[in-house]
Amino acid sequence: MSRIVGIDLGTTNSLVAYMEGGFPRVIPDAEGHVLLPSVVGFTADGILVGDAAKRQLVRNPTRTIYSVKRLMGKGYEDVKKELRYFPFHVVPSDEVVKIRVADREVTPPEVSALILRALKERAEAHLGLPVTKAVITVPAYFNDSQRQATKDAGRIAGLEVLRIVNEPTAASLAYGLHRLKEGTVAVYDLGGGTFDISILRVKDGIFEVLATNGNTHLGGDDFDRAVVDWLLADIKARHGADLRADLEALQELRLGAEAAKCRLSFEERTVLTIPLPQHGFTYRREISRAELETLIEPLVQQTLGPCRLALADAGLSANAVDEVVLVGGSTRVPLVKRRVQELFGKTPHSQLNPDEVVAVGAAVQADILAGGITNMLLLDVTPLSLGIETLGGVMSVLTPRNMTIPTSAKELFTTSVDGQTVVDMHVLQGERELVKDNRSLARFELSGIDPMPAGMPRIEVTFLIDANGILQVNARELRTGKAASIEVKPSYGLTDTEVERMIEESFVHAEEDVASRLLIEARNEADTVIRATERALGQGSGLIGQEETAQINGALAALKAARDGSDRDAIRAATERLNQATLHLAEVLMDSALKEALTAKRVTEALGKPER
Numbered sequence: 001m002s003r004i005v006g007i008d009l010g011t012t013n014s015l016v017a018y019m020e021g022g023f024p025r026v027i028p029d030a031e032g033h034v035l036l037p038s039v040v041g042f043t044a045d046g047i048l049v050g051d052a053a054k055r056q057l058v059r060n061p062t063r064t065i066y067s068v069k070r071l072m073g074k075g076y077e078d079v080k081k082e083l084r085y086f087p088f089h090v091v092p093s094d095e096v097v098k099i100r101v102a103d104r105e106v107t108p109p110e111v112s113a114l115i116l117r118a119l120k121e122r123a124e125a126h127l128g129l130p131v132t133k134a135v136i137t138v139p140a141y142f143n144d145s146q147r148q149a150t151k152d153a154g155r156i157a158g159l160e161v162l163r164i165v166n167e168p169t170a171a172s173l174a175y176g177l178h179r180l181k182e183g184t185v186a187v188y189d190l191g192g193g194t195f196d197i198s199i200l201r202v203k204d205g206i207f208e209v210l211a212t213n214g215n216t217h218l219g220g221d222d223f224d225r226a227v228v229d230w231l232l233a234d235i236k237a238r239h240g241a242d243l244r245a246d247l248e249a250l251q252e253l254r255l256g257a258e259a260a261k262c263r264l265s266f267e268e269r270t271v272l273t274i275p276l277p278q279h280g281f282t283y284r285r286e287i288s289r290a291e292l293e294t295l296i297e298p299l300v301q302q303t304l305g306p307c308r309l310a311l312a313d314a315g316l317s318a319n320a321v322d323e324v325v326l327v328g329g330s331t332r333v334p335l336v337k338r339r340v341q342e343l344f345g346k347t348p349h350s351q352l353n354p355d356e357v358v359a360v361g362a363a364v365q366a367d368i369l370a371g372g373i374t375n376m377l378l379l380d381v382t383p384l385s386l387g388i389e390t391l392g393g394v395m396s397v398l399t400p401r402n403m404t405i406p407t408s409a410k411e412l413f414t415t416s417v418d419g420q421t422v423v424d425m426h427v428l429q430g431e432r433e434l435v436k437d438n439r440s441l442a443r444f445e446l447s448g449i450d451p452m453p454a455g456m457p458r459i460e461v462t463f464l465i466d467a468n469g470i471l472q473v474n475a476r477e478l479r480t481g482k483a484a485s486i487e488v489k490p491s492y493g494l495t496d497t498e499v500e501r502m503i504e505e506s507f508v509h510a511e512e513d514v515a516s517r518l519l520i521e522a523r524n525e526a527d528t529v530i531r532a533t534e535r536a537l538g539q540g541s542g543l544i545g546q547e548e549t550a551q552i553n554g555a556l557a558a559l560k561a562a563r564d565g566s567d568r569d570a571i572r573a574a575t576e577r578l579n580q581a582t583l584h585l586a587e588v589l590m591d592s593a594l595k596e597a598l599t600a601k602r603v604t605e606a607l608g609k610p611e612r
């Protein structure tokens with residue numbers, strides 16, 4: 001027996017869910033966390049996925065891969081402009097994107113496969129069953145190559161991907177909007193780094209995506225940056241310190257700003273406390289929800305333009321939309337909810353956890369495929385027009401954008417040169433007239449045509465787009481009765497041989513990867529304790545005696561030595577000894593911090609705890 005799971009493979013976080021007795025459940029890891037950070041760390045000793053990888057991000061930026069979803073199914077040319085966002089090294093090449101980590105090169109599907117494998121293992125541990133089949137969600141605007149790359153990732157991870165489902169469709173399913181007799185739904189998805197708006201139509205239980213729009217570089221991270229900039233100016237004014245070049249301080253400010261922003265979703269005001277021992281002061285600042293709203297208002301406004309464009313594409317006015325669904329952690333921000341409500345003139349659905357709603361919908365879709373829910377079809381839409389190159393470098397469209405899928409289209413073409421026996425087929429995607437302005441998806445040859453005068457051959461080209469949004473192109477010469485049919489492989493996808501090699505490799509390295517992960521986790525923990533101790537020694541100088549300081553320094557040096565070796569148990573033992581040695585210092589610091597924190601505590605208690 002096995003179970004079909006639903007997976008939200010996100011830019012920032014990924015989740016896995018399944019249906020149990022008609023109810024969706026999001027599967028937690030052993031510590032109870034449901035969000036798996038979509039971060040993969042490569043170290044000399046092995047591979048880390050999730051929180052452990054995220055923790056080493058600052059320390060090991062060139063070997064820690066995040067936001068790999070942005071690179072899926074893309075060629076180097078496509079991502080050149082994005083590279084400034086990534087500290088890791090993307091290798092220049094003519095074909096599929098590769099990332100160099102130390103002495104090896106990995107492709108985005110391989111990296112995503114590591115995330116998927118971690119989710120698969122999590123689900124297997126939770127269910128006590130093998131998990132070999134999955135539904136995976138992708139943004140509605142993902143093109144053929146990006147969908148194919150996502151499927152490849154599933155295969156490399158040992159998962160049969162039964163269906164690729166659009167994220168907004170999944171979110172609507174989670175809210176049971178398929179039960180609407182007829183209506184339109186707007187799905188507003190604002191995450192950490194991306195914004196998507198999708199307009200769907202539901203009719204008799206059938207979903208159809210009418211239009212999509214968005215901004216691939218707008219989200220909660222920008223809210224955090226706005227707060228950090230404001231804090232930097234305030235610190236400069238009040239303490240005379242310019243922290244813009246201090247990376248460690250900036251990281252602390254960013255974490256503090258994000259935490260304060262999240263608290264302000266549930267409280268009217270909050271206090272930010274950031275110890276800056278290296279600058280000799282602790283920065284404290286009260287921030288109100290109104291102040292936050294002033295800072296982020298321009299960013300929230302930036303989401304409304306794409307909403308209006310999507311509505312125009314769908315041929316709808318804002319108040320003609322029947323239901324609005326909120327997805328993504330940043331839709332917890334009250335200002336975001338308010339602006340969306342004003343635009344559409346109705347209260348949006350926000351009862352479900354906005355981080356989990358897509359995974360829940362994927363689980364609902366998995367259940368439909370398993371036969372648990374009947375009478376429902378899912379229809380999505382092609383995000384961009386598809387066609388082929390014709391004489392003079394012009395794109396001839398076969399399927400216009402926003403076609404409901406699955407779909408097919410057929411058209412006749414001919415040759416332009418006498419005696420031509422081979423025709424170059426160039427498959428394109430995009431909305432522009434000229435080939436050079438559109439995106440090249442694939443090239444292939446139709447050969448074996450009998451020599452004829454130009455204009456005589458009748459070449460029938462068929463486009464088939466399956467329910468996953470994956471395109472197959474066939475070409476056939478009708479006049480001679482000879483037919484040649486060609487299957488298109490997207491040029492930015494991986495070849496079957498490459499996928500097979502990756503599957504094999506992941507099996508070969510499985511055991512050593514586990515041992516290495518444990519060692520790396522021990523080192524990570526050691527690093528955390530070392531950093532905390534060094535900071536505590538800085539803050540506590542003068543609060544403890546010389547002998548105690550010497551003892552702590554001894555344990556600290558011992559841990560640093562052990563940390564550089566590769567004996568996991570020795571690192572653990574040294575970490576524990578340092579923990580013991582600093583117990584008293586921690587108490588002393590706590591006492592003095594407690595005095596400082598009392599004012600802040602009163603404020604939060606009076607307003608209640610955030611429900612996050």
Ligand code: AMP
Pocket residue numbers: 012013190191192193219220221258261262263265327328329330331332333354355612
């Ligand atoms: P996602 O990409 O959907 O996981 O969303 C992540 C973003 O949501 C990050 O920018 C978080 O800071 C933000 N977020 C999470 N919880 C809250 C909250 N309570 N209030 C405001 N933003 C939040």
